Amino acid sequence: MNTLTSEIEIIKSKTSKINEVDFENLSFGKTFSDHMLECHYKNGKWEAPKVVPYHPITLDPSAKIFHYGQSVFEGMKAYKDANDDIFLFRPLDNCKRLNISSKRLAIPELPESYFMEGLKALLKVDSDWIPKKDGSSLYIRPFVFASGNGFHASPADEYTFLIACAPSGSYFSGKVKVLIEEKYSRSANGGVGFAKAGGNYAGQFYPTQLAIEKGYQQVIWTDDNTHEYIEEAGAMNIFIRINDTLITGPTSDRILDGITRKSIIELAKAEGIPVEVRKITVHEVVAAAKNGSLKEMFGAGTAAVISPISGFGYHGEDFDLPELENTYASSLKKRITDIQTNKCDDPFGWRYKVE
Known part of the structure; x- marks a missing residue:
């Protein structure tokens, strides 16, 4: 598997949406941070991941995700303590499970270093988006989908790995x-x-x-x-x-x-x-x-x-x-x-x- 040989490239957003967000009243998974991690699988290998501004995805109508459903994801959270240090909870387990899921759906497995180093780079860039209010966190959604084109019922030849983040309040309230x-x-x-x-x-x-x-x-x-x-x-x-x-x-x-x-x-x-x-x-x-x-x-x-x-x-x-x-x-x-x-x-x- 590929290993990361250089620092993650970071392309920062020219403007931030953070001042438009009411961090005291966050819904779950409806507000998104300024940046995301993006990584593409082409020509039989994963290219280097990048931190880029959060943006819409453009896909061909024949992209295989639409037709054969090759898509897996994870759910994680980042937290800040009183000293503004950032913490994750068992992130290597998420990386491992993403690859277990990918293998079952014939999606190429992602190198652990791409996942971990890319995630850390993203969290550092968007650290101000991690809420500190009790019960709140930065919800993290890593996911992989088939972005290669074609109507033939077979695994795609290209894939996209993204990590997007959403500052969120409590998911459920009450029983x-x-x-x-x-x-x-x-x-x-x-x-x-x-x-x-x-x-x-x-x-x-x-x-x-x-x-x-x-x-x-x-x-x-x-x-x-x-x-x-x-x-x-x-x-x-x-x-x-x-x-x-x-x-x-x-x-x-x-x-x-x-x-x-x-x-x-x-x-x-x-x-x-x-x-x-x-x-x-x-x-x-x-x-x-x-x-x-x-x-x-x-x-x-x-x-x-x-x-x-x-x-x-x-x-x-x-x-x-x-x-x-x-x-x-x-x-x-x-x-x-x-x-x-x-x-x-x-x-x-x-x-x-x-x-």
Whole structure:
């Protein structure tokens, strides 16, 4: 694979939009910083990445992204502490997962140095865009797509890698009510469910819209074969607390290897919380809700970190979760965000200082 042999070229924007932004009232992912990282794959290799002004992309109508969906992405965040130092959370895991996703979709893997050095250069240029307000961060979206042309059903010969950034407030506020899916599937064995492929999310929108029309905010995905096993919550991994034990499904062809997910598992074990990584059936969850042993359910992902679930629907029946004073969701979220924002020690080595 290519390695970066020179400094990242930086082309700065002539004007900045930053004074037009209300950093006290940021929506998630709707405002974008002044610059982005751009890198092209041509003639069998990745060209050197550049930091350039944020700009629209021009593509030919025959670009293969439009026809065959070769597109993968990542989600990350950058934080600033009280000393204006910049931190990332497990960025090498994002780089590794981007390449795992790319390989599954026949996209050329990106050199780690291009990803990391390019990201650091971008964050230094747009450091003023990283908000310091509690709950806010600079959301980072690295993505790769097929930019080569042609209607032939085959992998493209050219690709584009971009990193764009959006200063953002909290992704979710409050708890969500979810519907356990009994018909549609997010992914299947042998498929691309483990990859962060754009098409995975496109396929979720219609069943989720049906759930919203019934009064729920999200869908809990079950396995494609029997719909008996709990797998994910919306676009997030899912955790279920029965009595004092925290349970989450194992990763597979169908379940994303979430970075927040594995951080929660490791952190919970370190804090003495019993953790089980195993298959869990819908009927086990329903039975626990009926006998009072179901204490918590929550989604886990980069954007929201942890999103508590207040109740769920299944077979036309609704189940409310108890309102507890001290929840695993709140304590684990605080511990992770304190690590991310450099407010506490990091015994796991997850925090990455941008220098």
